[in-house]
Amino acid sequence: MTALDATTVTDHANTAWDGIVPVLHEYIAIPNVSLDFDPQWRENGHMAEAVELIAGWCRDRPIPGMTLEVMELPERTPMIIIEIPATAGASADDTVLADDTVLADDTVLADDTVLADDTVLLYGHLDKQPEMEGWRDGLGPWTPVQDGDRLYGRGGADDGYAAFASLAAIEAVHAAGGSHTRCIVLIEASEESGSPDLPAYIDALTDRIGTPSLVVCLDSGCIDYERMWVTTSLRGVVVGRLTVDIVTEGLHSGDASGMVPSSFRIARQLLDRVEDSITGELLLPELRTEIPAGRVHCRTGSSERQRSRRKTPHPGAYPQWKLTGTAQNYGRHPGKQPDTRRNPCTRGSSQVYG
């Protein structure tokens, strides 16, 4: 492996960033909330405007061989699909990334041993969370405001940056004379509603996507801005609607309480079958999963590298977060703070948060 020249990559990233920020301002100003929050999204046109803005910027990138398509399956939100062929320097028979490589401070991704016939999938979304409340004076969801090096407004970080970051990173590899596999970038538009449209697109694009050796999902968090963060796993979510019907019309409490059962009591009993309401422990075996061996290893930090990392305070300790719920490990000890030695790769471990 050879390292890309960090100065070239940094220079490229800085130049690209200067061009991206004004477009992110425009993106923030578009109220393209996800379909759950704007069922009239098609008529309102905000989603189409966001697609046009992002696809337009992407189309102008001078990446050799790049193709871009805006796909719209019937009754689905749109999807931007960008395909970028492998660079000429990609080798036909070598390995991709050695997964144990630690990057030194002055190197970026080592890269001249990529598979020419491999695919890396990069993912992001362009639909947004709704406005919500609590914006500081002078800030708002659809009003981009740059304060120092921070850009405020809805959707810039979640997840408008994804398309820009994906192509800027690929451009940086080119600028530094590096090589990469074939890349396919998918920017969907239903994520904040639970990605109801994504599976249909994955099905429709199966042949074009192939079998990626790596999926880079540009839609996670970071705990500080001092280093690069990579999320290795996240917890899942199950969404349902529980309805308890007792009577067919409203009854006066003076007439009916004590005679008609409380719908809340029934709902509580039903939920208690799923989760222990005191400890938060999940009671259905189907909601539990085996923690992959690699993650257990990560959690216990048993390797030499893990141990050496623990010697310095890790920002994954989330010291700024106050846990007030009844998570399994903390609920029995009110006021107890999270284990500050915890490695961030325990995110997703069901035994940590219960």
Ligand SMILES: [Zn+2]
């Ligand atoms: Zn997101």
